[in-house]
Amino acid sequence: MSPSRFVPPSEVPGLATRRIAADILDGVLHKRRMLDDQLDGAAAHPALRTLSDRDRALMRRLVATVLRRLGTLRHVLSQLLDKGLPSDAPRAQSALMIGAAQILWMDVPDHAAVDLSVRLVQADRRAARYAGLVNAVLRRCAREARPLIAEVESQSLDVPAWLMTRWIAHYGEDTARAMARALSHEPPLDLTVKGDAAAWASRLHGELLPTGTVRTLLQGPITLLPGFTEGQWWVQDAGAALPAKLFGDVKGRTIADLCAAPGGKTAQLAHAGALVTAVDRSPARVARLRDNLSRLSLTADAVVADAVEWQGGPFDGVLVDAPCTATGTLRRHPDVAWLKQEADIAALVGLQRRLLQKAVTLLKPGGTLVYCTCSLEPEEGEQAIAALLAGESGMSRSPVEPSEVGGRAELLTALGEIRTLPCHLPHADPRLAGIDGFYAARLVKSPASQEMT
Known part of the structure; x- marks a missing residue:
């Protein structure tokens, strides 16, 4: 040249x-x-x-x-x-x-x-x-x-060696390599719609996933897509859309959404008729949550507070969307792979356990706790719930059924917890395949449970 x-x-x-x-x-x-x-x-x-x-x-x-x-x-x-x-x-x-x-x-x-x-x-x-x-x-x-x-x-050079070693140890080499291949593709646009998902899939030139998410390959400014200004949908990965559904029928029920911003799960719960209290420690993120709810014509009580210290409730349900290493979101947030380190896990595990313990105190007897992270690391998912159950005799696991995840049994563990992997939801067109890595578990508080005084 x-x-x-x-x-x-x-x-x-x-x-x-x-x-x-x-x-x-x-x-x-x-x-x-x-x-x-x-x-x-x-x-x-x-x-x-x-x-x-x-x-x-x-x-x-x-x-x-x-x-x-x-x-x-x-x-x-x-x-x-x-x-x-x-x-x-x-x-x-x-x-x-x-x-x-x-x-x-x-x-x-x-x-x-x-x-x-x-x-x-x-x-x-x-x-x-x-x-x-x-x-x-x-x-x-x-x-x-x-x-x-x-x-x-x-x-699999595009996944840091420390992370690949962990995935091979936990998921097996074949699955770990499949996850790495899935992460190399640019992700599609996933939307949660308020109603008539099939019609919106058609209008947005996409398809309806078994889990109810509308997936499309449309590119360009989100704000210019049909339905955005009217508040008919919001952007939310198919994996992120699953945890809020685990409460079942929430109409008229009180739900606390801890670490709620930017508000995708709050929006799901509010749209389903729940009385939501959305808690997040960041004023800027809470402001964004309020803006998102306003566009969607949905309401929730948004609170700026540290969820571990916050006093509220008791609630019929508590959703803990805990801060985590976010290793399940590398398709959409590829910087995470190069900014996180293995040492970060231990510090986050401590916070996750404090949030879980707090959530138990916010629940009414008989109430439902849903815990989720967008991490593929077992310490932030399966092991966190195992530790809580070992120390809280008043809590028990409520297994998720395949019918609650679109009939896709591969998205569930043997214990009935959600564990989505980036290589799940295969498609003939790799641009329409995959899902963020998410973990979610549903627990129920014993109706006879009483808080210690």
């Missing part, structure tokens, strides 16, 4: 999108900042507001694709670079990964991916001297990378 005639960045279509993508990618990989924090809220990248909705969606997809295939990208680039990724110029690293991701997995012409990556480094003082290298490596990537990917496809 011959050196490009200099054009001011504002005149180069797509360059601003890639520059912001590179900034956000650097934020994740070098500053350990969560992706969602850089996309929304007070800490969001300030230049996002300059992008059109279409370019913002492209920017998000660029970053997510790099993070979703980061291990493979690093391997491929290491094979194409004599001396490895430039360590003294983060922008050169991000430009190479963004360019390679477009060439290998996105519908972007190779020449455009190369040209924009070269311009990206040319505009950075520390990285400018690597413009020729970026040009040469990405051209080689277009010609030579696919066989390099095939060589390591079975190694």
Whole structure:
């Protein structure tokens, strides 16, 4: 590629999108900042507001694709670079990964991916001297990378080694590898609709899952899709939509939703007629929950409080959607794979157990407790419930039946707990397959149970 005639960045279509993508990618990989924090809220990248909705969606997809295939990208680039990724110029690293991701997995012409990556480094003082290298490596990537990917496809490089080791130990190697393959695909858009799910599936050019979720491949700004403004649906992964259903008929019943924001499960319960108290410690997240409920024309009592310390109830039901490592959500939040560490599990387990113990005290005798996490780690799921039951003689497990999860018995454990895996819900079209990894258990408090005084 011959050196490009200099054009001011504002005149180069797509360059601003890639520059912001590179900034956000650097934020994740070098500053350990969560992706969602850089996309929304007070800490969001300030230049996002300059992008059109279409370019913002492209920017998000660029970053997510790099993070979703980061291990493979690093391997491929290491094979194409004599001396490895430039360590003294983060922008050169991000430009190479963004360019390679477009060439290998996105519908972007190779020449455009190369040209924009070269311009990206040319505009950075520390990285400018690597413009020729970026040009040469990405051209080689277009010609030579696919066989390099095939060589390591079975190694699951896009899941950190510590996490893959855990999954193999707990789920077996075949299942763990299937989970890793499922996580490599961009996820579809899952929606929980207020009513007539089949009609909405048709209108949104999607399909109705056995569990009741509408799944579609439509892309672009969510706010422009039919039904959004009217509050007819909300975005919610099929796995995340299961726990709230475990309360059964909630009409007129009091339910506490602990750690409730951004409110998908609160919305499910309120729409079903429950009297919901939604508790979350973050004022900003509670504000978002209230906004979401307002759009949906649903009501709940939203409370800013630390759920462990909060005094309320007693309630007919308590939902504990506990903070966790979120390793089940890597399809939708690929930054989690590279920001979490195995040591994080122990600290979160302590919080999860305190939340469970608090939930027991908030329940009426005979009340129902539903506990869930979007984690694939047994300490945050099966072991947490086993520990609670061992210490709380007044609580017992209420097994979930296959009919409560769309007849899909594979989503349940032998004890009647929900355990969805990313490789569940296979489909002939891999873009329509999969589900977030979730754990959920339903417990009942003994009708004769009395709180200690």
